[in-house]
Amino acid sequence: MANKTNQQNNLGTVLQQLQRSYWENTPQRIKLIDAYLVYTVVQGVIQFVYCTLVSNYPYNAFLAGFGCAVASFIFAAVLRMRVNPENKAEYGHQSVERAFAEFVVCNLALHFLVTNYIG
Template identity: 50%
Template sequence: MDEVKVATTKLVQNYVRDTPSSLKLIDAYMVYILLTGIIQFVYVVIAGTFPNNAFLAGFISTVASFILAANLRIQSNPKNASQFKTTSPER
């Protein structure tokens, strides 16, 4: 159990030290989207699926937003810049 604590501490320290603030902002948005999806899912489990289309629309939109944010994070990461050479300089 001690190894897990050491690994987690090192992960958090490296994330805070090495991750640019723009990526931290995208990560915070992704955590918000993830929590929103979890809350929606828990609500449907507790309250039922009466407005089924409303749940599907809300949950699918959170999944789509998460996927788009993950793609933005991949493209915004400076370590991945060499993989996206065809990206326009305006971005």
């Protein structure tokens, strides 16, 4: 019993250290992208739960919306990798502005395709 309590305390302290390190060492730009990543995950989960519990009547609308959430998450994850200062060795030759411009263009193309798919 004491061993289980000790493990829970260790997990709690590790999570607290992780949270403190994230808030102190992560740049504001990365935090904003992380918030967008969480938003896209929540959006996809809500769409999936709605489709399974309520109805999937316009199935192509569900596919378009869920696919858009997944693709938006992927685009944002790539943007986060390219903007992160710790990845300068790999993406240092590209500017942050170019990475953001590519993110915007990809999202515009994605939403154009999704709109056409819905009908």
